[in-house]
Amino acid sequence: MSGKKRERGRILPREKGAAPLDVVIGVMAFLAALALGASMLADRQAEGWRQGLAGRLTVQVLQPEHSTRTRNMETETQAAIDILRGTPGILAITPMSDADAAKLIEPWIGADALVKDLPLPRLIDATIAPGARVDFATLEARLKTVAPDSNVDDHTRWIARLQSLADTIIYAAYAILALIAVATAAAVSFATRAGLEAHHDIVALLHQMGAHSGFIARAFEWHYLISTLAASAAGAGFAAVTFLALGGLEFAGVEAVPFLPPLGLNTQELVWLFAVPVVSGLIAWATARLSVLAALREIY
């Protein structure tokens, strides 16, 4: 027996079963991971919109009110195409036919003969070379000299609105994450104080025997760090499974939530969800430490 290596007993007794705190932390981590996932989805979606629309412009040539030999849509469209061709930075030009234009409005007003009577504008789709800067105001002014009823749409209005929608979702997610962080800190602070109360005899004895506040705080902070890591990892795990299931449904062709963009996260984004337990653990660790140190300062 003598001199044999011994396992050192834990300073604080091990808690039996899942404490209510673990359940609270697990649920909060689940919600935090959902919010984080939503912010990543919004960011990804906004990036998709930006890439789809940025770098393109559409010139719309309207039919003149009174067509003449010199002022008709065909000649004006051709003149506009020539100006676009001569504009530095424009990579490709795709004039859309009447049939293409009719197809665009088909979902709204159908494909009836009536459509043919509508004064549909001519659309010219142009792609801007990556990194090239096109002065839209000057371009529009030049186009108006050959086609007075034309206008240039560089999609910035749409991109800005979609971006602000995505930003709103992202900031709301951050606000939720901040609220959950505060709630986690409050819950752990409450639990630490309850723990100090429950283990008052141990804390008082250690203090009496000359334990530094840091030694006593370590016993508590480890306890709450480990239990919070475990509980919040479970919560984040459930959130990851939720996103995987939504992704799986979409993969199978089922629209999980109508009107919303795809809700599946990719592997890299799923890994990010596990930042939630890491941050929760750090919050619990710091809160437990500060709570214990504050309580010990009150003892002689």
Next chain:
Amino acid sequence: MIRFENVGMRYGPGPEVLRDVTFQLEPGTFTFLTGPSGAGKSTLLKLMFLAEPPSRGLITLFGTDLATARRSAFPALRRRIGVVFQDFRLLSHLSAFDNVALPLRLAGRKSDDYTRDVEELLNWVGLGDRMNARPPTLSGGEQQRVAIARAVVGQPDLLLADEPTGNVDPEIAQRLIRLFGELNRLGTTVLIATHDRSLIERSRSREMRLVDGRLVELRRG
């Protein structure tokens, strides 16, 4: 080592439990503290092991004036004191071995370094076969011996014991007093609060008596 000057102590608005207590303990001395129940023995010990601040008066411990010392200096002072509490105050979730090893852990020693010392001491107090037992499974006398082993294991500069032989038979009591004597010979200042006249009679050590919160010197060692 320890100096009390006109120390008074009261809990809240109650009457003074200790009044004008003045004494000095020289390093390496062995002293008995006696007095009837309620005379203030435990309170005096609490002031000595820094569990409570005095209501008035001056306490100097290991050359440090407690009134002016920084609180951050207290843990180091407390680690120089071994205490045998009247109610033992053992940690029920730890084994007898871990309870005894606690002061060494607090001093930052590694388990490889102290295992042999702790086991030897537990053998000495007759608990060699109860090292892994937890306090709730030990008898009152066994718990008291674990508490004493814990108080002496770090060879403290000052040992304070509150009725350390109250729960053991006379033979074990004598053995424990010999342990305190051995520690005292190695340089530890010992103060034992006790009712046990036979222990005091057998010794020629100094005796201080508390009566109604006042200290009376009965015998100089």
